[in-house]
Amino acid sequence: MMQHVRPAIMMIIAMTVLTGLAYPLAITGIAQVLFPYQANGSLIRINGKIIGSALIGQGFTSPRYFHPRPSATTGPNPKDPSKTIRVPYAADNSSGSNLGPTSRELVAHVQARAAVLAKEDPGTPVPVDLVTSSASGLDPDITPAGALFQVPAVAKARGLPESVVRRLVIAHITPRFLGVLGEPHVNVLKLNLALDALHP
Amino acid sequence: MTGHTTVNGWVQIALYGVLLILLTRPLGGYMTSVFEGRPTFLSPLLRPLERGIYRTCGIDEADEQHWLTYALTMLIFSFVGFALLYGVQRLQGMLPFNPAGMGAVAPDLAFNTSVSFVTNTNWQSYVPEQTMSYLTEMAGLTVHNFVSAATGIALGVALIRGFARRSAQTLGSFWVDLTRSVLYILLPISIVCALVFVWQGSPQNLNAYTHVATLQGGTQIIAQGPVASQEAIKVLGTNGGGFFNANSAHPYENPTALTNFMQELMMLSIGAALTNVFGRMVGNERQGWAIFAVMFVLFLGGVIPEYVIESHGNPAFTRFHVDQAPSALQPGGNMVGKEVRFGIADSALFTTTTTDASCGAVNNMLDSLLPLAGAVPMVNIMLGEVIFGGVGSGLYGMLLFVIVAMFVAGLMVGRTPEYLGKKLEAKEVKMAMLAILVLPLSILGFSALAAFVPAGLAGIANSGPHGFSEILYAFTSATGNNGSAFAGLGANTPFYNTTLGLAMFVGRFLMIVPMLAAAGSLARKKVVPASLGTFPTTSPLFVGLVVGVIIITGGLIYFPAVSLGPIVEHYALLHRVLY
Numbered sequence: 169m170m171q172h173v174r175p176a177i178m179m180i181i182a183m184t185v186l187t188g189l190a191y192p193l194a195i196t197g198i199a200q201v202l203f204p205y206q207a208n209g210s211l212i213r214i215n216g217k218i219i220g221s222a223l224i225g226q227g228f229t230s231p232r233y234f235h236p237r238p239s240a241t242t243g244p245n246p247k248d249p250s251k252t253i254r255v256p257y258a259a260d261n262s263s264g265s266n267l268g269p270t271s272r273e274l275v276a277h278v279q280a281r282a283a284v285l286a287k288e289d290p291g292t293p294v295p296v297d298l299v300t301s302s303a304s305g306l307d308p309d310i311t312p313a314g315a316l317f318q319v320p321a322v323a324k325a326r327g328l329p330e331s332v333v334r335r336l337v338i339a340h341i342t343p344r345f346l347g348v349l350g351e352p353h354v355n356v357l358k359l360n361l362a363l364d365a366l367h368p
Numbered sequence: 369m370t371g372h373t374t375v376n377g378w379v380q381i382a383l384y385g386v387l388l389i390l391l392t393r394p395l396g397g398y399m400t401s402v403f404e405g406r407p408t409f410l411s412p413l414l415r416p417l418e419r420g421i422y423r424t425c426g427i428d429e430a431d432e433q434h435w436l437t438y439a440l441t442m443l444i445f446s447f448v449g450f451a452l453l454y455g456v457q458r459l460q461g462m463l464p465f466n467p468a469g470m471g472a473v474a475p476d477l478a479f480n481t482s483v484s485f486v487t488n489t490n491w492q493s494y495v496p497e498q499t500m501s502y503l504t505e506m507a508g509l510t511v512h513n514f515v516s517a518a519t520g521i522a523l524g525v526a527l528i529r530g531f532a533r534r535s536a537q538t539l540g541s542f543w544v545d546l547t548r549s550v551l552y553i554l555l556p557i558s559i560v561c562a563l564v565f566v567w568q569g570s571p572q573n574l575n576a577y578t579h580v581a582t583l584q585g586g587t588q589i590i591a592q593g594p595v596a597s598q599e600a601i602k603v604l605g606t607n608g609g610g611f612f613n614a615n616s617a618h619p620y621e622n623p624t625a626l627t628n629f630m631q632e633l634m635m636l637s638i639g640a641a642l643t644n645v646f647g648r649m650v651g652n653e654r655q656g657w658a659i660f661a662v663m664f665v666l667f668l669g670g671v672i673p674e675y676v677i678e679s680h681g682n683p684a685f686t687r688f689h690v691d692q693a694p695s696a697l698q699p700g701g702n703m704v705g706k707e708v709r710f711g712i713a714d715s716a717l718f719t720t721t722t723t724d725a726s727c728g729a730v731n732n733m734l735d736s737l738l739p740l741a742g743a744v745p746m747v748n749i750m751l752g753e754v755i756f757g758g759v760g761s762g763l764y765g766m767l768l769f770v771i772v773a774m775f776v777a778g779l780m781v782g783r784t785p786e787y788l789g790k791k792l793e794a795k796e797v798k799m800a801m802l803a804i805l806v807l808p809l810s811i812l813g814f815s816a817l818a819a820f821v822p823a824g825l826a827g828i829a830n831s832g833p834h835g836f837s838e839i840l841y842a843f844t845s846a847t848g849n850n851g852s853a854f855a856g857l858g859a860n861t862p863f864y865n866t867t868l869g870l871a872m873f874v875g876r877f878l879m880i881v882p883m884l885a886a887a888g889s890l891a892r893k894k895v896v897p898a899s900l901g902t903f904p905t906t907s908p909l910f911v912g913l914v915v916g917v918i919i920i921t922g923g924l925i926y927f928p929a930v931s932l933g934p935i936v937e938h939y940a941l942l943h944r945v946l947y
Binding site: 169172173174175176177178179180182183184186187188189191192193194195196198199200202203206207208209210211217218219220221222223224225226227228229230233237257258259260261262263264265266267268269270271272274275278279282283286293294295296297299300301302303304305306307308309310311312313314316344345348349350351352353357360361364 | 376379380383421424425426427437440441444445447448449452495497498506507508510511513514515543546547550555558559562563566567568569570571572573574575577578579580581582583584586588589590591592594596597598601612613614617618619620623624625626628629681682684685688689690691692695696697698699700701702703704705706707708709710711714730731732733735736737738739829830831832833834837854855856937940941945946947
């Protein structure tokens, strides 16, 4: 029995040095040299100030911007830190809603969101991604349908022709990888940055 | 029935199946060389390092072990690892690489997490980006991502030797199998894949969390860290413990469709290759392909319904004029708890592979799956995670079912059952049954307890049958060493941390010991030559028999429990009953 304990201790130490320190630190070193932008979080800077990450969704509520999907992330309640409140797009606390398919709360939430959006574009069915919260709560994307749905409202708020905004959306659709993998999507932050560049 | 799925969705699933088949033989050949001690193309680089590890640890690599010694060294190594991981979590506040200033992890949570990572479960009762320091992620959790996976592979190889060897007393050396799994298999593939992940957008840094002034004038704190290096071994070793709470749904863990597809392949590739290792080591690759076929049939039996069900979307939304139909502009379907870049097909494929394997990573939130779509991952785990399965554990779980299937076949014709020329006698069949029955005892026993006591009921997030599904899923996942969750369940309580910790322990070690006993007993046997009466174990009949035994065993044990959760909920949703 005891003759197996020493190899066990030495083995876990050896593996900790190899796989727990050498491996992640070596990958960090290589990544920082080869892909510094991605390795540091794909951060977007404007005039030297970080305004977000290309991969992490952020909240937009102004009618002048395209809106992301609902986010179910939470944060501590400032009045009582032992409780949590809704803090959409909290990128230090990723989470989905975890509401089940027969949840009253889920259905009520979808109904309320759909009612608000239906007013923006009456007659057009609301794309499902705009009324459902994502798995991470940080989804940076909406579907092309979800972006096109918002074109009339954004164009109106900015006083732009709808055709111009629609062209901008179409230019920002990321297609499937090699035409096969994944789903076409539109990165909301990049689209909104382009919108600002077009019409400051 | 399939009107809501898309051609592109099916193409992705088909492509996945083809690539998995194509990877099996080359990876299996390489792994066989590794475990038979033959030189490989990496040997010039790694052999000196391997020798150095043996020298440091005082291990004689020629020293082969009896099954009892093999089991004992595995248990001691796991316990030492458990103790070290517990210590690192408790002390992380005083240790370096902690820019977010994380304090000590609470004792019950540190216990749960240590059991979880040592048993290759990676159940997470905590929110990683709010709990663990970078040092704990790297020198604690990443290490166990490697060694618990390597332990599984070693055990799988030991059982293969049980079938392959004749009149032998030993099953190989646990230390050698462990070291070679890490050095020659897990580490090289992880290095390559981690760098691809960074290229695609996974962060790999030791920076403090980023404070952002958003475009619209708000603030946002973005968690950072050495993500990619852990991500690679998380899926390759079928571990599944996320760097972030949202796991592979988080855009930093799984930024693109390419990383997603790679992760899906990495989860099953070693499990699939081990069937080929098995075939090669017992001297007939077709024996391996027969096992592969059993697994592949069950894989299709999961992924097809999962995709079809989820593509329909939630019937409760239709009256609000919500568009859930697929088109060129959107995937449609049940987008609750899904990411747009993955849509429905990639989410269904991920959910199926992660529970076929004992991985437990998720790229969508299982708690929000439609009722029968939530039953698919649950049933995958209940069947014993033998559909390619966890690295190593999938193969040994499957071979236990093969023993039972051959026993059933033997009973039908009144002959002593045999497999690969080894007579299967009372001891092997008893040990196989024992290993198989330990799992339902833990799953159903603990679920019943949690559905009964207030501390268990307190964790439920959704009311109605879905609440029971959350409990049943938790103990299924923990016992099966999967680690995925119906994550609404509030599991970070002393009750759940303790009971789930015990379930993980039972599901891992109480299954391994009888399995190794069967392996030891098999290795000692002589081989009887095949005769006309020998059941051909490379035939479609064999594949059908094993699939049948797995489904019937699983159905008899779990159907009542599953009907109380997902099946009741399915009919409730059809009649628009909400909770």
